[in-house]
Amino acid sequence: MKKTFYIVNLGCSKNQVDGETVLALMEQKGWKYTDLEHADVVIINTCGFINDAKEESINTILNCKSSYPDKIVIAAGCLAQRYGKELSDEMSEADGFVGNRDLYAIPDAVEKIVKGKTRLVSPKLPSQDCFVERSTLFTFPRSTYIKIAEGCNNNCTYCAIPLIRGQLRSIPADIIMKEIKSFVKKGFFEINLVSQDLASWGTDIGQDLIYLLRRICRLKGDFRIRLLYMHPDKFNPSILPLFKKDSRLIPYFDIPFQHASEPILKAMGRKGNNEKYLKLIASIRKALPESVIRSTIMLGFPGEKDSDFQCLMEFLEEAQLDWCGFFTYSREEGTKAFGFKDKVPIATAGLRKEQAQDLQNRITEKRLESYTGRxxxxxxxxxxxxxxxxxxxxxxxxxxxxxxxxxxxxxxxxxxxxxxxxxxxxxxxxxxxxxxxxxxxxx
Ligand code: SF4
CATH class of the missing domain: 2.40.50.140 (Nucleic acid-binding proteins)
Structure with a gap:
C-alpha cells in the first residue's frame, strides 16, 4: 500500500475544519492526499446531528464500499463518535470507525484499522484541542473557516451536539489570532469564524467575543471577518459598534432562533420569545442598517400547537429575515426532549415547514430586491x-x-x-x- 488517502466531507463547517485538520495530521504522518479514484483509504467524515444527516452518512459509506470494494473505507466524524460501537458491530461495509473527540488520535487509528488490528477507535476528550496548520482546504479560493471553540454548554433539549462534542472549550484568543494572521498573510480575503455558538466564545476562559473582535480589528490587512452561528439568548449587542467602526467585519448575523413561541422555546431550553427576538433584530438593524440576518427554525417540536405555529408565522412576517433554513424536529436518543410527550405528527411538521418556507421565500426575494442599483x-x-x-x-x-x-x-x-x-x-x-x-x- 502506498499510503494514499481521500476524505469525503459531510455535515457542517465545523466538521469541514475537522476534515481539513485530519488531512494535515495524516500528511504529517507520511500519508499522501489524493483523489477518490487513486486513494487506498477513504475517510468519510460523517455527520450525526439529525436523522437526515445520519442517513446521508450511512448511504455515503455504503455507496463508497460498493463502488470501491478494494479500498479501505473508514468512517470518522460525529456519527462514528456517537454510534461507533453499534456501527462496528453491525456495519461490515466499513472497515473501521474512529470518533472525533481527539483528532490527533486519528492517523494512528487509521494505521491500526488498515492493519486489521481493530475496527473501532473511540478517542477520549483530549486535555487540549487540536490546533494544526491546515495545508489543503475544502473551501473556494481565498475563503476559509476558523473554528474558535469546540463543544457547547447551552444544552438545548433537542440537541445531541453536547453529547457528541462535549462541553464548551474555547480556543484561546492568542491561538485564534495566530491562525487569522497566518491566513491574512497567505492572502485570504474571507475568514469565517465558526463554533457551535460564537456568542458564548471565551466564557469558559475569562474572555469574550468583544475582546476577540477588538484584537482582530487591530490587525492590518484587507480581509473580511464573518461570524457564523450566535445563540440569540447569548448575543451581546455591544459587539455592534465594532462593526460600524471597522468595515472588515461583515454585518452578517447568523442567529438560530429556532422558534418564536415562548412555551416552545422554553421547552427547547431557550429563554427568548417573539418580542425579545424581534427587539434583538431591530437593535441590529438600527445599529447597522445594511445588516443581513440569517436564522434557522425548527418545526414540529413536541408540544407545538397551531397557536405556536401561528406565533412563528407572525414572527417571520415581522422579522423579515434575509435568509432562513427550516427543518423538522428529529427525536435524538440521549437528549432531554427524547422523552417529551405531545409529539407532533410527521406530516403536520412537514406541512408547517413547507408553509413557513413559502412565506420566507417571498420575504427573502423581497429583501434581495433592495440590493438593485447598489x-x-x-x-x-x-x-x-x-x-x-x-x-x-x-x-x-x-x-x-x-x-x-x-x-x-x-x-x-x-x-x-x-x-x-x-x-x-x-x-x-x-x-x-x-x-x-x-x-x-x-x-
Ligand atoms: S446552542 Fe446549538 S449546538 Fe448548542 S445545544 Fe443549542 S442547538 Fe445545540
Missing part, C-alpha cells in the same frame, strides 16, 4: 468563460448556505478574472434567490 464586492468562486459569467458571493451570502451573485463580466472570457478575485459589481436585478450584477472593476 455596488457590492463579489468574491469570485467560479468562472464560466464561454458565457462571460462568474459566480461568486457578496457580503449577504455566507458560503454554501445562501444564494450567490451571478456576475456578468467580459473579463471572464479573457481570463483576467479568476476564482479568489474580489470584483466590484453593480447589482442589476434579483434572479430567484441569486443576484445578478455587472462587473465595474477589480476591488
Amino acid at each position: 455596488e457590492i464586492e463579489v468574491l469570485v468562486e467560479e468562472v464560466i468563460a464561454e458565457e462571460e459569467i462568474a459566480l461568486g458571493r457578496g457580503y449577504m451570502n455566507a458560503p454554501e448556505v445562501d444564494g450567490a451573485v451571478i456576475l456578468h463580466s467580459g473579463r471572464a472570457m479573457s481570463g483576467s478574472i479568476k476564482p479568489g478575485d474580489v470584483v466590484r459589481a453593480k447589482v442589476i436585478k434579483r434572479n430567484n434567490i441569486d443576484l445578478e450584477a455587472v462587473d465595474v472593476g477589480l476591488s
